[in-house]
Amino acid sequence: xxxxxxxxxxxxxxxxxxxxxxxxxxxxxxxxxxxxxxxxxxxxxxxxxxxxxxxxxxxxxxxxxxxxxxxxxxxxxxxxxxxxxxxxxxxxxxxxxxxxxxxxxxxxxxxxxxxxxxxxxxxxxxxxxxxxxxxxxxxxxxxxxxxxxxxxxxxxxxxxxxxxxxxxxxxxxxxxxxxxxxxxxxxxxxxxxxxxxxxxxxxxxxxxxxxxxxxxxxxxxxxxxxxxxxxxxxxxxxxxxxxxxxxxxxxxxxxxxxxxxxxxxxxxxxxxxxxxxxxxxxxxxxxxxxxxxxxxxxxxxxxxxxxxxxxxxxxxxxxxxxxxxxxxxxxxxxxxxxxxxxxxxxxxxxxxxxxxxxxxxxxxxxxxxxxxxxxxxxxxxxxxxxxxxxxxxxxxxxxxxxxxxxxxxxxxxxxxxxxxxxxxxxxxxxxxxxxxxxxxxxxxxxxxxxxxxxxxxxxxxxxxxxxxxxxxxxxxxxxxxxxxxxxxxxxxxxxxxxx
Amino acid sequence: xxxxxxxxxxxxxxxxxxxxxxxxxxxxxxxxxxxxxxxxxxxxxxxxxxxxxxxxxxxxxxxxxxxxxxxxxxxxxxxxxxxxxxxxxxxxxxxxxx
Numbered sequence: 001x002x003x004x005x006x007x008x009x010x011x012x013x014x015x016x017x018x019x020x021x022x023x024x025x026x027x028x029x030x031x032x033x034x035x036x037x038x039x040x041x042x043x044x045x046x047x048x049x050x051x052x053x054x055x056x057x058x059x060x061x062x063x064x065x066x067x068x069x070x071x072x073x074x075x076x077x078x079x080x081x082x083x084x085x086x087x088x089x090x091x092x093x094x095x096x097x098x099x100x101x102x103x104x105x106x107x108x109x110x111x112x113x114x115x116x117x118x119x120x121x122x123x124x125x126x127x128x129x130x131x132x133x134x135x136x137x138x139x140x141x142x143x144x145x146x147x148x149x150x151x152x153x154x155x156x157x158x159x160x161x162x163x164x165x166x167x168x169x170x171x172x173x174x175x176x177x178x179x180x181x182x183x184x185x186x187x188x189x190x191x192x193x194x195x196x197x198x199x200x201x202x203x204x205x206x207x208x209x210x211x212x213x214x215x216x217x218x219x220x221x222x223x224x225x226x227x228x229x230x231x232x233x234x235x236x237x238x239x240x241x242x243x244x245x246x247x248x249x250x251x252x253x254x255x256x257x258x259x260x261x262x263x264x265x266x267x268x269x270x271x272x273x274x275x276x277x278x279x280x281x282x283x284x285x286x287x288x289x290x291x292x293x294x295x296x297x298x299x300x301x302x303x304x305x306x307x308x309x310x311x312x313x314x315x316x317x318x319x320x321x322x323x324x325x326x327x328x329x330x331x332x333x334x335x336x337x338x339x340x341x342x343x344x345x346x347x348x349x350x351x352x353x354x355x356x357x358x359x360x361x362x363x364x365x366x367x368x369x370x371x372x373x374x375x376x377x378x379x380x381x382x383x384x385x386x387x388x389x390x391x392x393x394x395x396x397x398x399x400x401x402x403x404x405x406x407x408x409x410x411x412x413x414x415x416x417x418x419x420x421x422x423x424x425x426x427x428x429x430x431x432x433x434x435x436x437x438x439x440x441x442x443x444x445x446x447x448x449x450x451x452x453x454x455x456x457x458x459x460x461x462x463x464x465x466x467x468x469x470x471x472x473x474x475x476x477x478x479x480x481x482x483x484x485x486x487x488x489x490x491x492x493x494x495x496x497x498x499x
Numbered sequence: 500x501x502x503x504x505x506x507x508x509x510x511x512x513x514x515x516x517x518x519x520x521x522x523x524x525x526x527x528x529x530x531x532x533x534x535x536x537x538x539x540x541x542x543x544x545x546x547x548x549x550x551x552x553x554x555x556x557x558x559x560x561x562x563x564x565x566x567x568x569x570x571x572x573x574x575x576x577x578x579x580x581x582x583x584x585x586x587x588x589x590x591x592x593x594x595x596x597x
Contacts, residue, residue: 102571102578102579235563241556305541308537308538308541309538311537312538323515328588330580336582340591341592343516348518350518351519360527362515366514367507383544383551384541421530421534422537436555438554464555
């Protein structure tokens with residue numbers, strides 16, 4: 001029987017078999033959202049009317065033999081960073097409170113064309129800046145494994161919605177780990193495709209050379225199915241790759257890693273990594289060896305500088321990108337009393353509209369780009385980027401994919417890093433190199449840490465345009481771990497009580 | 500690198516068009532000092548012989564044919580405007596009265 005705990009692939013099969021309708025599935029998920037979301041707060045906006053209309057249309061199409069994609073009729077949660085026509089899109093910021101985009105992002109267009117039902121918009125750190133979803137102007141999201149803990153960020157809403165069975169699929173975006181780290185700390189799967197693999201049109205820009213949308217799900221195959229729906233060339237995004245989408249569904253179904261070389265990154269373990277995280281990571285490595293893969297140790301010495309370079313490049317790009325929030329064309333406007341000048345209104349609006357982390361990064365980026373400091377900071381960071389890519393190239397010469405823990409720790413308590421931005425930034429230490437080099441990265445669950453019983457993420461990195469390789473390894477690892485555990489990891493999460 | 504002062508932050512905030520009160524300036528000056536101290540280490544490995552990378556996947560000069568195609572109507576483009584007048588964005592005064 002299909003339930004909200006089924007995988008998206010199972011739901012799709014049940015829809016195809018006629019044992020459930022899209023309307024029934026959609027209603028079941030809204031019932032769960034009503035039950036648990038007051039406690040989880042994964043969603044910022046629910047479009048029940050629109051979603052049910054989409055579901056009805058999907059059911060009608062299916063009756064007529066029209067099935068636009070393998071995920072037709074399956075519900076999904078959309079991160080609030082992506083524009084959806086007529087639906088409030090805030091990016092987790094007061095700046096965009098009440099804004100209803102007049103157009104669809106390409107990701108949304110593709111989802112609609114595929115018949116995927118969009119339930120609503122999920123919570124996130126303001127403008128995708130953060131690792132905990134605590135920076136949302138609309139209050140934090142709570143981790144379904146322990147409601148006093150963070151669900152990761154910036155896409156904590158999407159990951160929590162999956163873990164709380166409020167949606168079987170979700171969309172995230174990943175600039176420095178915002179898909180993968182939330183996946184890691186919620187026991188779900190998240191994939192950052194190769195940069196340019198999924199269109200950024202309609203994705204509210206944070207750091208344009210790093211931002212990438214991708215699939216979030218509870219299984220590797222579900223992520224692959226969603227990946228193929230949203231990926232592909234788009235002439236509206238000049239950085240979109242004009243090449244065939246890697247065959248990730250086929251790769252996820254292979255369940256075979258015999259003879260594959262798995263590069264274990266020396267620099268992404270040890271100091272700073274929680275003991276229970278490393279323990280589960282090594283179990284994952286053992287599972288891959290048992291399945292016939294070969295481990296190779298690789299060294300990427302520049303990774304030690306990746307975090308520093310990221311916190312120059314991302315703020316620099318953000319200081320430029322967020323200049324568009326000028327209170328003139330959309331978003332809030334503060335202090336327009338008929339006397340104040342445009343500049344004064346702009347200054348007041350940006351004071352009110354942006355939260356502390358966004359202001360911190362805009363000022364940091366403005367500094368890094370300012371005359372006299374440009375070469376020392378932004379220029380040096382761009383050179384580190386070159387060195388990181390060289391490290392990756394050398395590592396991929398020895399291995400098909402690279403692996404590491406996704407995040408150094410399990411989910412921490414809400415509020416734990418409030419006064420220490422640097423400690424917060426360390427959450428992204430293992431995910432950032434992937435964005436800097438534009439390659440693919442995936443996180444999938446590899447067990448629960450012994451010390452706190454919370455999920456641990458296993459990261460797989462694949463060369464640019466070879467996203468299929470991480471799906472192949474991820475699918476095989478997931479199958480090996482599932483047979484060892486006997487049940488999906490989310491079966492071990494506490495059942496959320498209705499509030 | 501010189502430590503970042505409260506005056507520096509005030510200047511940056513002005514450039515970035517963000518009003519900041521004294522408490523915010525003080526707090527941010529302290530935080531930025533710590534953050535810049537940590538990120539400055541990029542200079543340790545950024546030798547003169549290393550070329551910079553601005554973009555991970557090389558894609559150059561993407562052009563399209565100069566033909567009209569569907570886009571937003573004026574009403575749609577104005578739909579999010581904080582204020583509008585006669586089919587245009589209405590903004591506060593840009594030039595002073597003098």
